[in-house]
Amino acid sequence: MTTYLSRRTLLGLAGAGAGACLLSACGDDEPSDPNAPQTINWWHIQNTEPMLPVWAALASEYKAAHPNVTLDIQPLENEAFKAKLTTATQAGDPPDLFQSWGGGVLKQQVDAGLVKDITDDVKPWIGGLLPAALEPYTIDGKIYGVPFDIGMVGFWYNKDLFTRAGITAAPTTWTGLLDAVRQLKAAGITPIALAGKDKWPAHYYWSYLAMRVGGVGALQKAVDDKNFDSPDLVAAGDRLKELVDLQPFQKGFLGAAYGTPDGQAAAMGNGGAAMELMGQWAPAVQASSSTSKKGLGDKLGFFPFPTVDGGKGATTEVFGGGNGFAIGKDAPAATADFLKFLLSADNQRKSAQTGAVLPTVREAATAIPDANGKLLAETLASYTGFQLYLDQAYAPALGSQINDSVAELVAGNKSPAQIVKDITQVAKTV
Known part of the structure; x- marks a missing residue:
């Protein structure tokens, strides 16, 4: 994801496209006159309930207030989005407004001249956002994207299934988590749901374990040293x-x-597994993916990734990130204004009320509707260290190799010692 949103957010649901008008062309053919007709090509991955209709309604509202602006919207499933964006950026033709998680991928786009420096555009209002949320979108002191969502990865669990297995409290240590898995299996319950095909959900486990064993600095040191082959x-x-x-x-x-x-x-x-390790978007995607379209409701609980006995990391060191948007190099003038509109406090509240978004605008935090979302936000607010998803934080080739290598470990095809050698080999080239 992956993510949801899924990356994660709201990551990865297969969904139908919805959108607005398809009229004029965009890009460097757009007029500079702000009152002249302009078309904004907008690609996002909130392609299902609950955020799909929210984005569509906000687009219609903006259009009504700015009749000279047309929004050509393409909602895409996460993996389809990444593939299509890669093709577009390789051709030097990014969309005007598009999903971004910041980090190394955005830096590569910046280095290639594919996105706009929007520092001056957002300066009048960016102070209303949480500083931590903006960090992945700030490169060399300049802002190249704006996050609308911020959160962390943790374990979401089915309270009823835990009770059925005799588990009375959420695990706080890795040993405790393994014991919970054994209890669930003994009760005939599938302990964990995992999207092995998509790879990015599995990389969450190894990344968090690296942080819990070595501390939040272990991964940064590996990148700096170009060496992941450490104890x-x-x-x-x-x-x-x-x-x-x-x-x-x-x-x-x-x-x-x-x-x-x-x-x-x-x-x-659907209640077919007791746990999943996923980001803040998990409840919304569970609901929209379930046969009832309601998910688990108050049966769903959340707990942070546990500590590892003897490890250097703490539960206050979190792994995650958010969702945001970057502006393509040839985007029309109205694009920055539309982004400002999406990030207004009122519109952030509308997003937060869906339960699928943890808002980045401070004033909108009161709109978080459920206890799990509030707990997650409180946990994030007290963090002592933060690590962005590795497949976004690092150069794309390195992030992809981590996803591939962890997938091989999970599939039983390679050992822990082998995968760090493979990752290191790629790290030396980026």
Whole structure:
């Protein structure tokens, strides 16, 4: 995701496109006169309930107030979006407004001259956002994107299934998590749902374990040294293998996607698994993927990724990120104003009220509707260290290799010692 949103947010549901008008062309043919007709090509991954209609309604509202602006909207499933964006950027023709998670991918787009420096455009209003949310979109002191959502990855669990298995409290240690998996299996319950096909959900486990074993600085040191072949990162793989060896995942998990009807989110939303490790968008995707379209409701709980015995990391060191938008190099003048409109406090409240978005605008935090969202926001607010998703924080080639290598470990094809060597080999080239 992956993500949801899924990346994560709201990541990865297969959904139908919805959108607005398809009229004039965009790009460098757009007139500079702000009152002249302008078309904004907008690509986003909120392609299902609950955010799909929110974005569509906001687009219609903006259009009504700015009749000279046309919004050509393309809602895309997460993996389809990434593939289409890669093709567009390789051709030097990015959309005007598009989903971004910041980090290394955005930096590569900046270095290639594909996105606009919007520092001056957002200066009058950017102070209303949480500073931590803006960090992944700030490169060399300049702002190239704006986040509308911020959060963290953690374990979402089915309270009823935990009770059925005799688990009375959420695990706080890795050993405790493994014990919970054993109890769930003994009760005939699938412990964990995982989208093995999409790869990015599995990388969450190894990344978090690296942070819990080596501390939040372990991953940054690996990048700086161009060396992931360290005792702490091997140990992270060893801990993950402990989990994999318990066979905790649903049947067919290696071929499962995140947001498909038989995927990870659906397994959780339909009560077919007790846990999933996912970001802040998880409840919304579980609901929209479930047969009832309601998900687990108050049966759903949340707990942070547990500590590892003897490890250097703490539960206050979090892994995650948010969702945002960058503006393409040839975007018309109205694009920055439309982005400002999306990030207004009122519109952030509308997004937050869906339960699918944790708002980045401070004033909108009061609109978070459920206890899990509030708990997650409180946990994030007290963080002592933060790590962006590795497949977004790092150069794309390195992030992809981490996803691939962790997938090989989870599938049983490579050992913890082997995957860090493979990752290091790519790290030396970027």
